[in-house]
Amino acid sequence: MSKLETTKRYHLIIRKMRISKCVTFAEIDDYLQQQSKIQGLNFNISQRTFQRDIAEIGSIYGIYIKYNFSEKYYFIEEEFEMEINNRMFEALDVYNALNVKEQQSQYVQFERRSAQGTEHFYGILHAIRNRFHISFSYQKFYKNHPENRIVEPLILKEFKYRWYLVARDTYDARIKFYALDRLSDLEVQKTHYEEDTNFDINELMKYCFGIILPNDDSQPETVVLSFDAFQGKYIKSLPLHETQKILIDNEEELQISLQIYIMHDFIMELLSYGDSVKVISPQNLAEDLKEMYENALKYYL
Secondary structure, eight states, X not given: OOHHHHXXXXXXXXXXXXXXSSBOHHHHHHHHHHHHHHHTSOOOOOHHHHHHHHHHHHHHHXXXXXXXXXXXXXXXXXXXXXXXXXXXXXXXXHHHHXXXXXXXXXXXXXXXXXXXXXXXXXXHHHHHHHTEEEXXXXXXXXXXXXXXXXXXXXXXXXXXXXXXXXXXXXXXXXXXEEEGGGEEEEEEEEEEXXXXXXXXXXXXXXXXXXXXXXXXXXXXXXXXXXXXXXXXHHHHHSXXXXXXXXXXXXXXXXXXXXXXXXXXXXXXXXXXXXXXXXXXXXXXXXXXXXXXXXXXXXXXX
């Protein structure tokens, strides 16, 4: 049996167990036989081979398949947070869809974008787990030349299809965000740093939108927004912020409230909705957006 068939079989087993949740070996065997006919490959296995597959799937993908002896079925052990599980399975789905011999460009179109810096993941995660300093060159958009940094890496965070390293800069001991696609010459140092037991990314970002941290004296504000009914459907399905509360929801509008720091990232997000949103409060935010729209209008007069 080829490596291609073995790898695809692993993915088929994972897919079947995601769909059915609780699966007997007979059900898995039937599914693999069907897929063998559909794909023209040999995915048929014995129960002993299936046991080896379970061990390999756990070792390679970190997806652990367990057996319920009383009910006599197999299931995936939900060991990670839901977001991690979902993202891992999404990656497998995309890989399976694209890992075929035929040209896929006429069926699948990817968004054109630059590399996200994910090649740095392994080194950074290794440094975080073992509390090693890391050094790198960092290119800011508003500077002509990269700067060298030595930091204490704390966590990786995703925002708007970009990955960021959250780290404490050894130069001024401040927590900062570094976009992975602007990192280069990454090196894991041999020096350790002490674990910050008080660091909590969820608490740090609780009232933030995006990756800009507020000043020490800033306070979150209550923001009330009114969206038209159509845009409101999207806002309900993908909330703007975890503090989002629905105040009004009818055929004319969706009105929500947020507890949030009013920072540049959040203002840019509001501007992206154009005339689909109106700021009800605070008034100073409404005035700021009004001024921005007026300035933009000057380009068309």
